[in-house]
Amino acid sequence: MGAVLRSEWYKLRKSKMLPIIVAGPLIAVIIGAMFNYDSMEGGFNQWSLAVLSMNLTYALLFLPLITGVLASSICRYEHQAGGWKQLLALPVRRGNVFISKYVLLLLLVFLIQLLYLGAIYIVGIINGFTDPFPLEIIWKSILGGWLATFPLVALQLWMSIIFKSFAAPFAVNVIFTLPTILAVNSERFGPFYPWAQPFSMMYIGGNAEDVFFVPWDQVLTVVGGSFILFFLGGYIYFQRKPI
Amino acid sequence: MISMMQTDFLKIKRKGFWFLTFLGPIGVVALQMVNYGVRKEYLLQQSENDWLYYLQNITAFTPLALVLGIAIFTSFMASIENETNAWKQLIALPVSKMTVYLSKFTMLACLLFISSILLMLFTLGFGVFLSFDEAIPWLELVKYSFYPYFAALPVLALQLWIATVSKNQGIPITTGIFGVIFAYSAHIIPDWMIWKWPSLMNQWDEPLINVLLGLGVGCLLYVVGMLDFTRRDVL
Amino acid sequence: MEYIVKTSNLSKHFGKEVAVEGLNMNIKKGDIYGFLGPNGAGKTTTIRMLLGLMKPASGSIHIFGQDIKQHRKNILARVGSLVENPSYYPHLTAYENLEALRKIIGVPKKRIYEVVETVRLTEVADKKVKGFSLGMKQRLGIAMSLLNQPQLLILDEPMNGLDPSGIIEIRELIKRLPEEFGITVLVSSHLLSEIDQMATTVGIVTKGKMIFQDSIEAMRTLAGHTISIQVNHAEQAWRLLLAKGMKVEHENDFITLQESSNEMVAETVRLLVQANLSIYRVEEEKRSLEDIFLSMTREDSAV
Incomplete structure (x- = not known):
């Protein structure tokens, strides 16, 4: 298992796709730097304000969409020149290959989240924030957002194993991600829409009584439920996929 | 050129291009169906002119669907040629490389134009269903359906360029994600960024400027992309 | 042309x-x-x-x-x-x-x-x-x-x-x-x-x-051929043929003729028999095209 994971990491590292993980934080800095903080007065913590404005694009669009690109990237070289058949002809379990790819994707998303944390800090320095850094709140947001991508990553890995092209899994991703813009505005639908969870769990204006910014039962049912559905779907599909 | 395009249309068979051409406008209108289905009363209170307000709601999503649709179409089309490196066969035919490139651009522009027509029809259909008090604002309807299309031509030219010269389709798709984020942030990004244009916003509040810019810069980016495409060796 | x-x-x-x-x-x-x-x-x-x-x-x-x-x-x-x-x-x-x-x-x-x-x-x-x-x-x-x-x-x-x-x-x-x-x-x-x-x-x-x-x-x-003859005393045979002014080489039990016309082969065999040498084998060795191809591509120049 460890060996498979190391091999996956090696292949990814050599594929020159790693620069895309700085894409999100980069765009967050751009958006964060453009935002006019002076227009918002009224006792808000400057950091919180910056995070709120940056999350609007980062958690709503970038994070769900980039999971698809990452998933397609780590399946790309397998589709290209018969990589699947070579990989699966090795003495490794198919299940382990799937889990390794999944774990690697989760680690990459976590790395992106950490870089995003860095991006928030850079935006603060650029704008010369003087307020105290709300570390606890931001950690909650970073970790929560990561957790919320678990089901999305699983679905995208599944789609990327089915389709050879980047465009097809991306189309699926887009179809589910765009409605998020409306869903997060709805108190009735937002909590149940899996693609809205990264935004909800990163939304630092949310209910802070629980560990995360959304109630535990929502984390367990919506994130957990869709995770089980998509992960098992992909896992079983991969087990049965004729190579 | 005509025969080249017939060939390109033949190649996209069974690949879901037509499905996406329909799905884009349906999706944009369907989001408003849900929106109005859930909170019609609230939305009707938001404005004096319900028809125009409805159109503006639709137009909030049109640029996003356009930018993402363009990224998907261009990358999809490039992967069809990349899959068995059919470029080498295509370019070894007695047609100029410019024709090959123009044909692809024109085909995608056609598909997107069909999407825009459908968007107008679906918007009209659901608008009539909602039975607003005002008369149908035909001129605005046509503007909101087709202006974003023309304003998005530079994005099409850019994405086609990136998709055709990239071996790794992760690059154009990532560019597409950047594009949609810019399009979504249209209200805060500067006027010169091409992703802002489909939103029809600008400092003069004159949507026609975006259309003209779209056509002009679209042509320019198209020519640059085509020249780069013809210059490159086919591996 | x-x-x-x-x-x-x-x-x-x-x-x-x-x-x-x-x-x-x-x-x-x-x-x-x-x-x-x-x-x-x-x-x-x-x-x-x-x-x-x-x-x-x-x-x-x-x-x-x-x-x-x-x-x-x-x-x-x-x-x-x-x-x-x-x-x-x-x-x-x-x-x-x-x-x-x-x-x-x-x-x-x-x-x-x-x-x-x-x-x-x-x-x-x-x-x-x-x-x-x-x-x-x-x-x-x-x-x-x-x-x-x-x-x-x-x-x-x-x-x-x-x-x-x-x-x-x-x-x-x-x-x-x-x-x-x-x-x-x-x-x-x-x-x-x-x-x-x-x-x-x-x-x-x-x-x-x-x-x-x-x-x-x-x-x-280019795939010209050579005749190789296996004899009991190769060196003796080689000296003998050299002395008669023929182009030969020897290696282990074999001597190799560069020219392979019928007359030349007949003459050689006759000389060896006269010298009381035992002839075990007379073989024609064709240089295969593969050999030529390999040697050409290895040396970068025509043979």
């Missing part, structure tokens, strides 16, 4: 790596030109330049007497090609793949049925290419290359992925083309035996340079 294909000092490099250098290729009308060389010698790069897929760094290419730079479309209208692995659209049927091409080159529809028949794919023409075997895909590639009734056919490693009966079939097809349709064929391969069985002219390329170009007969005469 009028050549169908003529390149002068053709060169191409990728960064610092030289792929093709100063290559002069001459192909006569009606030839089956065997383009031979180890993998990575520059065959495919040369072919890509002939098809206008790549621009040469320097040198010129004339096909049908016209410069490819100025008359690319004109030339390509009369050329059919299959470069490396066949290119096709897996989600389309064999028929649709050919139709996609036909629309561009504008030949009548019946031409599709003809080429499908030629490569024997008629029965599966309405199946998606996705499910084809390697050999069937290869045949589809050849069908595509024949679709425009080319005067010059360029096939890069066409036997790839074919089973023995497929190889024979395609070989027979290639051999028929010049006679029946007046097509000139350029066929590349890294296998000499393959070229030996169909080519009329051979060009050998290694490390981007043409090291041999002539008729297949000229190549075969």
Whole structure:
């Protein structure tokens, strides 16, 4: 298992796709730097304000969409020149290959989240924030957002194993991600829409009584439920996929 | 050129291009169906002119669907040629490389134009269903359906360029994600960024400027992309 | 002489790596030109330049007497090609793949049925290419290359992925083309035996340079043979024959004659018998074309 994971990491590292993980934080800095903080007065913590404005694009669009690109990237070289058949002809379990790819994707998303944390800090320095850094709140947001991508990553890995092209899994991703813009505005639908969870769990204006910014039962049912559905779907599909 | 395009249309068979051409406008209108289905009363209170307000709601999503649709179409089309490196066969035919490139651009522009027509029809259909008090604002309807299309031509030219010269389709798709984020942030990004244009916003509040810019810069980016495409060796 | 294909000092490099250098290729009308060389010698790069897929760094290419730079479309209208692995659209049927091409080159529809028949794919023409075997895909590639009734056919490693009966079939097809349709064929391969069985002219390329170009007969005469004789006292025999002014060498139990005419062999045997030496074996050793090919490509120069 460890060996498979190391091999996956090696292949990814050599594929020159790693620069895309700085894409999100980069765009967050751009958006964060453009935002006019002076227009918002009224006792808000400057950091919180910056995070709120940056999350609007980062958690709503970038994070769900980039999971698809990452998933397609780590399946790309397998589709290209018969990589699947070579990989699966090795003495490794198919299940382990799937889990390794999944774990690697989760680690990459976590790395992106950490870089995003860095991006928030850079935006603060650029704008010369003087307020105290709300570390606890931001950690909650970073970790929560990561957790919320678990089901999305699983679905995208599944789609990327089915389709050879980047465009097809991306189309699926887009179809589910765009409605998020409306869903997060709805108190009735937002909590149940899996693609809205990264935004909800990163939304630092949310209910802070629980560990995360959304109630535990929502984390367990919506994130957990869709995770089980998509992960098992992909896992079983991969087990049965004729190579 | 005509025969080249017939060939390109033949190649996209069974690949879901037509499905996406329909799905884009349906999706944009369907989001408003849900929106109005859930909170019609609230939305009707938001404005004096319900028809125009409805159109503006639709137009909030049109640029996003356009930018993402363009990224998907261009990358999809490039992967069809990349899959068995059919470029080498295509370019070894007695047609100029410019024709090959123009044909692809024109085909995608056609598909997107069909999407825009459908968007107008679906918007009209659901608008009539909602039975607003005002008369149908035909001129605005046509503007909101087709202006974003023309304003998005530079994005099409850019994405086609990136998709055709990239071996790794992760690059154009990532560019597409950047594009949609810019399009979504249209209200805060500067006027010169091409992703802002489909939103029809600008400092003069004159949507026609975006259309003209779209056509002009679209042509320019198209020519640059085509020249780069013809210059490159086919591996 | 009028050549169908003529390149002068053709060169191409990728960064610092030289792929093709100063290559002069001459192909006569009606030839089956065997383009031979180890993998990575520059065959495919040369072919890509002939098809206008790549621009040469320097040198010129004339096909049908016209410069490819100025008359690319004109030339390509009369050329059919299959470069490396066949290119096709897996989600389309064999028929649709050919139709996609036909629309561009504008030949009548019946031409599709003809080429499908030629490569024997008629029965599966309405199946998606996705499910084809390697050999069937290869045949589809050849069908595509024949679709425009080319005067010059360029096939890069066409036997790839074919089973023995497929190889024979395609070989027979290639051999028929010049006679029946007046097509000139350029066929590349890294296998000499393959070229030996169909080519009329051979060009050998290694490390981007043409090291041999002539008729297949000229190549075969390079495969001259030697006679080796096994005797009980080889050194004694060698001294004896040297003393008689003959060109011989010896190694272990064998002595080797450079000349192999009947008279010379008879004379040698007679001398050895007279000297009371026991002759165990008299063997004719042919230098195989493979040997020549290997030694040429190793030393970069003609033997």
